[in-house]
Amino acid sequence: MNLEGIQIKVHDMSLRDGMHPKRHQITIAQMQAISRGLDEAGCPLIEVTHGDGLGGASVNYGFPAASDEEYLRAVIPGLKQAKVSALLLPGIGTTDHLRMARDCGVSTIRVATHCTEADVSEQHITLGRKLGMDTVGFLMMAHMAEPAKLVEQALLMESYGANCLYVTDSAGYMLPEDVRARVALLREKCRPETELGFHGHHNLAMGVANSIAAIEAGARRIDCACGGMGAGAGNTPMEVFVAVCKRMGIETGVDVFKISDVAEDLVTPIMDFPVRIDRNSLTLGYAGVYSSFLLFARRAEAKYGVPAREILIELGRQRMVGGQEDLIEDTAMTMVRARGLLPANA
Amino acid sequence: MPSLDSLDGDRLDMEKVRCALIGSGNIGTDLMFKLQRSPLLEPVWMVGIDPNSEGLALAKKQGCKTSDQGVDGLLPHVKADRIQIAFDATSAYAHKENSDKLTRLGVRVIDLTPAAIGPFCVPPVNLREHLGKREMNVNMVSCGGQATIPMVYAVSRVQAVKYGEIIATVASKSVGPGTRKNIDEFTRTTASGVEKVGGAKQGKAIIIINPAEPPMIMRDTVHCLTEELPRQEEVTRSVQEMILEVQQYVPGYRLVNGPVFDGHRVTLFLQVEGLGDYLPKYAGNLDIMTASATRTAEMFAEQLLASAAMEPA
Numbered sequence: 001m002n003l004e005g006i007q008i009k010v011h012d013m014s015l016r017d018g019m020h021p022k023r024h025q026i027t028i029a030q031m032q033a034i035s036r037g038l039d040e041a042g043c044p045l046i047e048v049t050h051g052d053g054l055g056g057a058s059v060n061y062g063f064p065a066a067s068d069e070e071y072l073r074a075v076i077p078g079l080k081q082a083k084v085s086a087l088l089l090p091g092i093g094t095t096d097h098l099r100m101a102r103d104c105g106v107s108t109i110r111v112a113t114h115c116t117e118a119d120v121s122e123q124h125i126t127l128g129r130k131l132g133m134d135t136v137g138f139l140m141m142a143h144m145a146e147p148a149k150l151v152e153q154a155l156l157m158e159s160y161g162a163n164c165l166y167v168t169d170s171a172g173y174m175l176p177e178d179v180r181a182r183v184a185l186l187r188e189k190c191r192p193e194t195e196l197g198f199h200g201h202h203n204l205a206m207g208v209a210n211s212i213a214a215i216e217a218g219a220r221r222i223d224c225a226c227g228g229m230g231a232g233a234g235n236t237p238m239e240v241f242v243a244v245c246k247r248m249g250i251e252t253g254v255d256v257f258k259i260s261d262v263a264e265d266l267v268t269p270i271m272d273f274p275v276r277i278d279r280n281s282l283t284l285g286y287a288g289v290y291s292s293f294l295l296f297a298r299r300a301e302a303k304y305g306v307p308a309r310e311i312l313i314e315l316g317r318q319r320m321v322g323g324q325e326d327l328i329e330d331t332a333m334t335m336v337r338a339r340g341l342l343p344a345n346a
Numbered sequence: 347m348p349s350l351d352s353l354d355g356d357r358l359d360m361e362k363v364r365c366a367l368i369g370s371g372n373i374g375t376d377l378m379f380k381l382q383r384s385p386l387l388e389p390v391w392m393v394g395i396d397p398n399s400e401g402l403a404l405a406k407k408q409g410c411k412t413s414d415q416g417v418d419g420l421l422p423h424v425k426a427d428r429i430q431i432a433f434d435a436t437s438a439y440a441h442k443e444n445s446d447k448l449t450r451l452g453v454r455v456i457d458l459t460p461a462a463i464g465p466f467c468v469p470p471v472n473l474r475e476h477l478g479k480r481e482m483n484v485n486m487v488s489c490g491g492q493a494t495i496p497m498v499y500a501v502s503r504v505q506a507v508k509y510g511e512i513i514a515t516v517a518s519k520s521v522g523p524g525t526r527k528n529i530d531e532f533t534r535t536t537a538s539g540v541e542k543v544g545g546a547k548q549g550k551a552i553i554i555i556n557p558a559e560p561p562m563i564m565r566d567t568v569h570c571l572t573e574e575l576p577r578q579e580e581v582t583r584s585v586q587e588m589i590l591e592v593q594q595y596v597p598g599y600r601l602v603n604g605p606v607f608d609g610h611r612v613t614l615f616l617q618v619e620g621l622g623d624y625l626p627k628y629a630g631n632l633d634i635m636t637a638s639a640t641r642t643a644e645m646f647a648e649q650l651l652a653s654a655a656m657e658p659a
Contacts, residue, residue, distance in 0.1 A: 058550055059511045059569040059611060091553040094530040116557045117518060119526045319558035326513045326567035330615040333603040 004249030017230035019051030024064035041258035055093030072104035112138035118153035129161035137162035164195040172201030172285040176213035187218030197221035203285025207236030227267030232291030233281035287316035300332035362388040363647035369435035370394025370401030379623035386647040470591040489631035490514030498544030500588035506573040510546025517561035520629035564630035
């Protein structure tokens, strides 16, 4: 398909989804340096919050190096053209967090639910619109809903006031055909003025290909992470995606060399380990498991001696959804006991 | 033997405290079945606002008086039918008005909505305190609160808890439209209960809705961060004792894993399976609400019966 001349908006994830591999420990100085680099390279929208969204600071998901408010207040004034978005998962964050983000100057609020539970987003989407924000409905683990079901849920979000709807491949499980089927049906059923977006993970190395498929089917907003820094094997690497777009004539407004420099000079150096496809992140994509479970499974492996891959497969078998990080340690303990390996007093 | 049984039953019936159910949805209907089994309580009325509701039809079939005029359909009968306790399972929006109308007539109100105009009641933690004060309106916090606050308290009664966090994971099918429309109310109310009743200095609550089929049984995780390093043996004993307390009214309440001790963190992994009265067993979140409300009403009833016995006949 000829996509030449199509304008899309890329949305950086490295400072939000990238918080997962960083255990939410990105420093304020690092956030400032990276966000300025992204701004300079032409990236129009940058997400900044705890990895699990506003209010994610917890024992369950990890306490961050700074609060959402501290990050937002440190990043936003330093940007020349880029706007900042915040993620919010109802059940974790509340409308209080949303108001705080707006006060800090956040212009885009992304309200995220599991792909079949869109109706928990009503109060947050309604408020986002009321506050005049660019309001996005973000349907996570979208591979777990057939296209028709996903559309039904997306239309709920649209009815609450979302002006942009996302197909979110949280597990990095989808193949281009899966993406195309969902985005195309959404394009057909939702209002013509409603924008569509795609959020990919690179667990099966499909981030770029899936994003191109999404554009072909009508998506105009694409999530990428500079340096690929995101949960699991990371998100669609922005510098690669922007280069591919350039070759295809898709207009992103982002400079290929400048964004590559940000990836190489600012993002990669802060990684605690290479964010890449290894046997565990591959398993996420292969078995359809929420990408941010990766580090939790690794820690459970270290503590209980059950291979992370086996824990991840079990979590997938139980059809766990995003946010159920608490049950990873529980699952590992149950597996160990079933194998007769857990001492009685542990 | 059968004659003795029925005699015994008749005698108890005479002593039962007469109750009304406001709201004919899932919660109200499940409550009715629990009250019918109670040795101390008798469901006499159920009122709703939908004449076609399954709950009202079932209540009628079970011998309750019913009205589809809401609480106003009940008020003229409160005195003649000697209603002493009412359960409100409608909505936070309707609760205050319902409660005012009933308490004015001397009826004690147990609030299962998130309205929380009265003090929080978590039976194994603070029910006795409310009895002492003869509260006219108590609130049952939330499903996640009933499932987890006893555990936060089990830790905080041993040693100071500077932070308590709970994660309630519930089956999609067990979460009604009211909760979905105002999910922030769950997180705020539950976090507040973790502090005020659980005894944590700071509380946080998270709710996750899982659509898996067959539906998953309610799971709850409790994380406490203690001020000093956890006194492991004492905490473990306290938790085990509290599990037994809760099991008295929710038999399917169990500790699946833990306590896990990791530095200052104490973590408990719980499962709440319901009794399956009217609601399916996986909906332990709803069952623990109706069971806790029933437990609360039974304690109120004991008090009412005791004070009635003191008065001349």
